[in-house]
Amino acid sequence: MNTFLGIVLIVLMALVVVSLVRGVVAFLQSSREDIDKGGDGSRATEMQLFQNKMMFNRVKYQALAVVVIVVILIFGRGS
Numbered sequence: 001m002n003t004f005l006g007i008v009l010i011v012l013m014a015l016v017v018v019s020l021v022r023g024v025v026a027f028l029q030s031s032r033e034d035i036d037k038g039g040d041g042s043r044a045t046e047m048q049l050f051q052n053k054m055m056f057n058r059v060k061y062q063a064l065a066v067v068v069i070v071v072i073l074i075f076g077r078g079s
Contacts, residue, residue: 001075002072002075002076005068005071005072005075006072008068009065009068009069009072012061012062012064012065012068013065015057015061016058016061016062016065019054019055019057019058019061020054020058022050022054023051023054023055023058026047026048026050026051026054027051029047030045030047030048030051
């Protein structure tokens with residue numbers, strides 16, 4: 001059981017890193033678009049919405065990873 005949960009934890013940690021990197025890249029691209037277009041920042045661009053989506057995914061995967069760690073600790077105490 002702990003092996004399975006360990007694998008799930010590693011996958012969730014990888015998803016956290018991927019979401020973080022994609023969010024940062026979207027942030028940099030949206031900043032570049034805003035500078036190039038001279039936008040006033042009154043509207044969210046497509047890249048900014050994508051950035052928000054990626055950051056929400058990062059938080060979601062982190063929360064799931066914490067849940068997996070709690071489950072591992074609970075099962076570890078029983079052994």
